[in-house]
Amino acid sequence: VTVTVESTPHHPIPSTLWGLMFEDISSGDGGLYAELLKNRAFQKVTPGTSAALSNWAAINGASISVIADTPALSSALPNSLSLVIPSGKTGPVGFSNSGFSGIKVTAGTPYKASFFYRVPSARSLNSPITVSLQSTSGQVFGSATTTLSGSQTSWTKVELTITPSSSASNTNNVLAFTVDGASNSGLTYNFNMFSLFPPTFKGRANGMRPDLAQACRVANSFSQVYDHLCGNFFKALADLKPSFWRFPGGNNLEGDTTETRWIWNETIGPLETRPGRPGTWGYINTDGLGLYEYLLWCEDLDMEPILGVWAGYGLSHTSVPENQLGPYIQEAIDLINFVIGDPAKNSFAARRAALGHPAPFRLQYVEIGNEDFVGSAPSTYPYRWRNFYNTLTATFPHLKYIATSHQNNPVLSPNPKFWDNHVYQTPNWFYQNAHQYDSYPRDGTQFFEGEYAAISVVPSDIWNNRLPYPNIASAVGEAAYMTGLERNSDIVFAAAYAPLIGHTTDNQWTPNLLAHDADTVYFSTSYYVQKMFSVNAGDSYLPSTLPTKGGTLHWSVVRKNSGNQIIIKIANNAVNVESLTFDLPFNTVSSTGTAEVLTGAAAAANNPSNPNAVRPVTSTISTGKSFTYNAPALSFTVIILTAY
Numbered sequence: 001v002t003v004t005v006e007s008t009p010h011h012p013i014p015s016t017l018w019g020l021m022f023e024d025i026s027s028g029d030g031g032l033y034a035e036l037l038k039n040r041a042f043q044k045v046t047p048g049t050s051a052a053l054s055n056w057a058a059i060n061g062a063s064i065s066v067i068a069d070t071p072a073l074s075s076a077l078p079n080s081l082s083l084v085i086p087s088g089k090t091g092p093v094g095f096s097n098s099g100f101s102g103i104k105v106t107a108g109t110p111y112k113a114s115f116f117y118r119v120p121s122a123r124s125l126n127s128p129i130t131v132s133l134q135s136t137s138g139q140v141f142g143s144a145t146t147t148l149s150g151s152q153t154s155w156t157k158v159e160l161t162i163t164p165s166s167s168a169s170n171t172n173n174v175l176a177f178t179v180d181g182a183s184n185s186g187l188t189y190n191f192n193m194f195s196l197f198p199p200t201f202k203g204r205a206n207g208m209r210p211d212l213a214q215a216c217r218v219a220n221s222f223s224q225v226y227d228h229l230c231g232n233f234f235k236a237l238a239d240l241k242p243s244f245w246r247f248p249g250g251n252n253l254e255g256d257t258t259e260t261r262w263i264w265n266e267t268i269g270p271l272e273t274r275p276g277r278p279g280t281w282g283y284i285n286t287d288g289l290g291l292y293e294y295l296l297w298c299e300d301l302d303m304e305p306i307l308g309v310w311a312g313y314g315l316s317h318t319s320v321p322e323n324q325l326g327p328y329i330q331e332a333i334d335l336i337n338f339v340i341g342d343p344a345k346n347s348f349a350a351r352r353a354a355l356g357h358p359a360p361f362r363l364q365y366v367e368i369g370n371e372d373f374v375g376s377a378p379s380t381y382p383y384r385w386r387n388f389y390n391t392l393t394a395t396f397p398h399l400k401y402i403a404t405s406h407q408n409n410p411v412l413s414p415n416p417k418f419w420d421n422h423v424y425q426t427p428n429w430f431y432q433n434a435h436q437y438d439s440y441p442r443d444g445t446q447f448f449e450g451e452y453a454a455i456s457v458v459p460s461d462i463w464n465n466r467l468p469y470p471n472i473a474s475a476v477g478e479a480a481y482m483t484g485l486e487r488n489s490d491i492v493f494a495a496a497y498a499p500l501i502g503h504t505t506d507n508q509w510t511p512n513l514l515a516h517d518a519d520t521v522y523f524s525t526s527y528y529v530q531k532m533f534s535v536n537a538g539d540s541y542l543p544s545t546l547p548t549k550g551g552t553l554h555w556s557v558v559r560k561n562s563g564n565q566i567i568i569k570i571a572n573n574a575v576n577v578e579s580l581t582f583d584l585p586f587n588t589v590s591s592t593g594t595a596e597v598l599t600g601a602a603a604a605a606n607n608p609s610n611p612n613a614v615r616p617v618t619s620t621i622s623t624g625k626s627f628t629y630n631a632p633a634l635s636f637t638v639i640i641l642t643a644y
């Protein structure tokens with residue numbers, strides 16, 4: 001096929017085109033969020049049940065239980081861990097936490113441990129307590145000791161630093177808390193709000209995970225360089241050069257009921273004031289990764305937040321009646337004031353300032369709800385949209401509000417200027433529908449492809465036949481579709497693969513762009529496609545011969561001003577090599593260029609047992625005013641050359 005490229009740009013590439021969608025689907029707690037202990041504050045559990053003690057285990061015959069404590073540490077955290085040392089015990093007695101399917105222990109790294117405690121009744125003994133990182137078989141890598149006071153009947157916080165002298169060979173490790181059995185015979189201690197943080201990105205308290213911090217890249221302040229092969233969340237995400245961050249969901253914004261919606265003001269402030277909530281993915285969210293942490297993360301990665309506000313619908317298909325929306329609209333107003341308000345005029349903005357960020361955060365886009373095309377949502381979205389949109393627009397007229405139902409189905413008033421479209425489909429569907437936006441009217445309406453992914457190769461039932469990890473077929477299908485988004489980026493202002501992150505074993509959704517366990521992050525084929533597009537977004541779109549609609553070969557050409565670069569993206573979904581001849585209308589064209597190619601067998605995938613099975617390979621190719629490139633079967637290529 002001959003591709004004639006035009007020299008006059010059709011439109012600028014929007015600065016927000018390629019970004020990230022995030023919600024907690026075994027991706028926040030235990031993933032992006034750096035806390036290493038699971039069930040750290042017994043949030044939303046039933047005292048006295050074994051479930052309340054999940055992830056905790058007794059050591060050497062200690063009697064542990066979760067109790068509804070009086071006095072509670074806080075109204076947000078009413079449950080405590082009660083430790084009773086039986087009589088007749090000798091040696092260390094106590095309990096341990098097993099983390100999120102394990103804990104990674106790296107020598108020379110300072111881990112910050114903390115907990116609250118009180119003694120129910122005063123006594124003379126002041127007892128040492130040892131907190132140690134150790135293997136499940138008892139090998140101690142590092143520990144710290146402090147003293148529990150026998151007169152401490154009110155809650156008090158203890159903070160310790162543990163710097164292991166050796167690394168663990170795997171993640172089968174626990175954080176153990178022990179006191180001497182003999183001297184504590186028959187005594188009781190109450191504990192709460194445990195926490196263990198390794199160094200976080202930028203050293204932020206309550207920050208993002210150590211594997212996220214750029215410890216792999218910045219001059220290490222620690223004696224131990226992180227396992228640079230593992231990559232890490234921050235490097236992985238930062239390397240995508242993402243332009244936006246949609247949060248907090250997705251389903252997890254909505255909650256199953258009105259009561260379990262994401263309530264922004266319960267996710268900020270000291271951890272002991274955050275009650276946590278049952279998320280929509282089957283586990284309790286600690287909300288340790290809350291609104292303020294998300295906003296700092298957006299600043300740290302220089303991303304535009306796309307902030308979802310709860311819009312009166314829960315996934316158990318309940319809608320707030322129109323005449324009862326007021327408090328929830330006010331909740332959204334207060335949320336937005338926390339983000340951008342004037343601390344001198346608004347108490348929620350003053351909360352932001354008190355947390356250390358007096359200046360407003362960056363905010364342009366607010367999404368009203370999520371997927372209001374599911375269940376009974378469409379039947380109530382017209383009034384929910386109208387009331388939220390009208391009140392928010394009156395209060396914050398400069399913000400851009402995104403609708404989440406199917407466009408004009410139902411008809412909404414006022415007519416939305418921004419829509420969020422989602423699609424989960426097969427690889428074939430993605431290359432067959434790469435032209436989706438070509439025919440959309442150019443009437444000022446803008447589109448956010450807020451969630452898309454090839455999740456299955458079984459068209460008859462994609463939902464129950466998931467790919468465990470992205471593979472070459474899914475990634476190259478997505479690449480074809482993304483050439484269409486790039487071509488139509490005059491009306492598509494943003495797009496994100498979803499979901500972004502998932503745990504390798506303890507997950508509720510596959511495939512994910514990145515997988516993780518307690519040890520490392522795994523980069524998928526789709527991750528590389530996202531990175532190859534995002535890093536090479538360019539500044540303006542150059543029209544060219546249109547690919548055959550529904551065909552297997554797709555391309556898109558952009559110009560990057562700096563360096564006079566022409567960037568050609570080619571997705572070949574055929575199982576045979578495709579030859580493309582490019583005719584470039586420029587006086588001067590470099591005789592060579594680079595071609596970064598991701599290719600492999602259709603089912604080839606990166607996974608924990610073979611994390612680097614498929615990676616992009618860059619080579620030098622011959623280019624010129626007219627040149628031919630042979631796109632390998634099942635491949636995505638980014639060609640970069642200079643021309644002017």
Ligand SMILES: O=S(=O)(O)O[C@H]1C[C@H](O)[C@@H](O)[C@@H]1CO
Nearest residue numbers: 250251252370371451498499
């Ligand atoms: O089960 S789904 O509704 O398809 O869930 C999808 C759509 C929803 O917005 C998001 O939270 C989730 C995975 O990204």
